[in-house]
Amino acid sequence: MSENPPRLSMEGAGAVLFDVAGAVFSDALQARIWSLAAGVKALDGVSEAVPGMNNLMVVFDPLAIAPETVEQALLDRWSVGETARIEGRVIEIAVDYGGAGGEDLPDFAARLGLDVEEVVRRHTAPSYSVAAVGAMPGFVYLSGLDPTLATPRRAVPRMRAAVGSVMIGGAQAGIMPVTAPTGWHILGHTDSVLFNPAAEVPVLCRPGDRIRFVARSLTR
Structure with a gap:
């Protein structure tokens, strides 16, 4: 597997971004990012290790651990090439496609030269991996x-x-967990709750989970 050399950049005094992202997302690199996150989070002075898309943000106390130590630990652990094996759950998300809750679907399909049924078929066919939450x-x-x-x-x-x-x-x-601005194309709507701050576990999905979209209805 070819890969980009790691790029490290300080994000303020107490955070470093470890980035191996290329032009195309890699599931294999993401599995290594998950492993790297678990390993570096065990370092004294590190408070958070948050996976992104083929990158990792590490938050630490600069009074407890030097930035250079964090960076070297990231490079050393990455060179080992460990891959996390996460036994994620399979979560089905029922979707009402089109209509008021999926207002972009007709134009989106037309732009691709497809009918809306084919867009829905292709959208529901894969098993998606939750690469990151953020x-x-x-x-x-x-x-x-x-x-x-x-x-x-x-x-x-x-x-x-x-x-x-x-x-x-x-x-x-x-999937939008809250109402907010976006530049993404909206194809449908689900009643599944991705974020509930009052719940014991506030988020529905975790990295490594698998999501299947299921078409509940389609409004042209």
Whole structure:
């Protein structure tokens, strides 16, 4: 497997970003990122190790551990090449495609030269992997999208995307855990709750989980 050499950058005095992302997301590299996160989080002085898409943000106390020590530990652990084996859950997400909750579906399909039924078929066919959770509470970055559905984000972001919006942005699929602005294309809506701050476990999904979208309805 070819890979980019790790890039490290300080993000303030108490955080470092470890980045191996290339032009195309790699599930194999992501499994190594998960392993790296588990290993570096055990270091004294490290408070958080948050996986992103083929990258890792490490937050630490600079009074307890030197930045150079954190960076060297990341490079040393990465060179070992350990891969995490996460036994994630399979989570089904029922989606109502099109209509008021999926307002971009007709134009999205037309742009690709497909009918809406074919877009839904291709969107529901894969088993998606939760590569990372972030950007907003409970937001899942999903790998596994059919590459024929990969579409650049909207030129003009929508200022209000409803919680539960099922979307595509670039080569990724996602679900809005809260109501917020987005430039992603909204294909449908789900009632599944991805983020509940009152719950014992506030987020529905964790890295390594698998998601299957199931079409509950389709409104043209």
